Amino acid sequence: MPSAATATAPALSVRNLTTTFSTPAGRVAAVDSVSFDVMPGEVLGLVGESGSGKSVTLRSIMRLVHAPGEVTGSAHWQGRDLLTLNERDLRKVRGGEIAMIFQEPMTALNPVLPVGLQIEENLHAHTTLDRAGRDRRARELMDLVGIPEAGRRLHDYPHQFSGGMRQRAMIAISLASNPRLLLADEPTTALDVTIQDQILKLILELKRELGMSVVFVTHDLGVVAATCDRLAVMYAGRIVETGPVSTVFAEPRHAYTRGLLGSVPQSGAERTMLLSIEGTPPSLAAIPPGCAFNPRCSFATDICRTERPALLEIAPTHLVACHHHDRVAAAGSPVAEVAAP
């Protein structure tokens, strides 16, 4: 829970992050003026559907967006702006203080290098250990993430690992540098539910042990409920609602958040209609004027079609960008079990 975090300074502070790409249809903003903080030791969930800009947000912070993509805004990490940092310092931070794990471990790992060597590479780049020390540490890390027979498997190649084991190997690589912040981009989406459970619990356990902060990108609100302290919901490149997980689940104040929560089937309501959201997310090249969600929103009125709502603090730590957040709140939460906190 984020209780202790309120008084301290944020570990990562992102302000007005905007990422645009040029396309034949003109410049489109994949991420549009996104601002958020990550507190030390906190797990922040970044939630949204495909195309909402959640992965691009992570990549922009890590400076992994290349031309023709353009990133503006700031991302302050320990007093320095990651977006203006010079290449040399950036290399120290990237993969060092801040590590990232990706959705598809098969494409993120190097297929022609043994896994042990890939862990060692990171140790070589970010620690002062000698060769024997690196070897020992690589074995420890494999153990730490729960890869059996670590000593033997150091010499295995990624294709000899199963999906869950590859994801563990990637986590081992990212932990090699003792990061302070872990950016996880849908790390369990490609995995089976029992393996997902193992990986989520591994990340949480490591977070507790090593005192990292985690930014967790996912489209699964169940995963958010199981792992995150706070969440930020993204739609069409913007954050539409952010707050503590229990508060947002109990009282969603944006119609999109409410619709997302209602779209997840829950126990006790079998074979009933789900509270679905009509239509589909807009194309980034044709974002509707006013509130981007207005064509799909059952609460929309004239103001929603003309004026874009700002992200406002409606309660301490609970921010929402909706003209009618009172009406949405009055409609109640579709999550039955937490409706009455």
Place this chain on the structure above:
Amino acid sequence: MNTDVLISAEAVTKEFRLPHSFGRRLAGQPPLAVHALNGVSFELHRGETLGIVGESGCGKSTLARCLVRLLDCDDGKVMFEGKDIATLAGADRRAFNRRVQMIFQDPYSSLNPRMTVRQVLAEALSVHRMRPRVEIPHRIAELLDLVRLPADAADRYPHEFSGGQRQRIGIARALAVEPEVLVADELVSALDVSVQAQVVNLLLQLQEQLQLTVVFVAHDLRLVRHISHRVAVMYLGRIVEIGPTEQLFSAPRHPYTRALLDAAPELNPGHRSTRVAARGELPSPIHLPKGCAFNTRCPFAFDRCFVERPELTDRGSLHEAACHLTEFGIPSAVPLAEDAPAP
């Protein structure tokens, strides 16, 4: 509950041979094979939705394909209204193909990109001679309305639609021939959450409206629970538990079902546990473990599980499970030592 059996699977077995490697050839050994289905039996009742759930590699998609005879089973048989579907030929086979329809997982590869929606639907209608030619345009409009696509969708190509809309086209194509059984293989898993809900709602409505029998194959427990009357849980090519949805989810009688349920993230941030639901991973379907296939991961496994394979046995009120621990999961039973919550 209606117990009129429409389709029954009897000890269905399916394996896929791997290439015969040189080494094995020299040693005079037979080629290795992936054992996708190892004796699956169940009955599908008219008008019900049967959910089939399991992790990747458990054989659920192979089973779906065997049910509609896209694959022929190696051993055992699938009976449709008392007839073995492998023996159907000619007009009977065509009638079976019409009455049992499949909808596929990937809406991007299951529609011909060079055919408009009208051509896709007209083909289905004319192949099975569902309507005289003059009535086809009217029927196409009806079908599009049924799956809530705009009328002007008929003259567009699949690439012009979003994933959710394509899945609706797939449903319309299946419904064009007025089937009695729909086999839906991971119908919504490629879709975004909000769009998933739309398609699930549509399926529920259509089933009521058209009195369809549905086999809903999926890996998402929450979805399967939401849609199904009965659920079958598969593990390594076998059904390990089958029963009415509520019973199976509230009191699972197989340790694997319990592990699946514990692993599925619930929407309640208050329910958090740090205990891992199931250790280890799925064993290789090439070399199946002896005895119970789940014994490598089961916290309750004892000597008998490593030698003798448990069969599906009755657990009361249409509920069956394949586990030597017949008392497992009974709320009143004395909890096993390992069952106590971790400190």
